Amino acid sequence: MDQDPAPYLDMKKHGATAAEVYRKARGDGYKKHECLGLIMGVFGLELDEARKIGHQLFYQERDMLGKADL
Numbered sequence: 001m002d003q004d005p006a007p008y009l010d011m012k013k014h015g016a017t018a019a020e021v022y023r024k025a026r027g028d029g030y031k032k033h034e035c036l037g038l039i040m041g042v043f044g045l046e047l048d049e050a051r052k053i054g055h056q057l058f059y060q061e062r063d064m065l066g067k068a069d070l
Contacts, residue, residue, distance in 0.1 A: 003034060008042050018043045018053050 008021045016024075018039045025035040036050040045053075 003030070003038055005038060005042055008038060012042055018045065018050070019057055022053060022057060 008025065011021050011024065021042060022035045022039050025038050026032070030038065032054060036047070036054055039045055039053065040047065040050045
């Protein structure tokens, strides 16, 4: 999937967090590694920072679903 950062840059401009942009991109069909690259570019994050956000969201989703493994 080709990444078009324009809508996500607009989200950032309107106050969205990196986590919100990541969730939106996942909902738009981007793969996890694509979302990491996207938030790195949009927010100027290092890979370790982006991974931390991705892992945090993964565990939140897992806990909400009540599953040990997704």
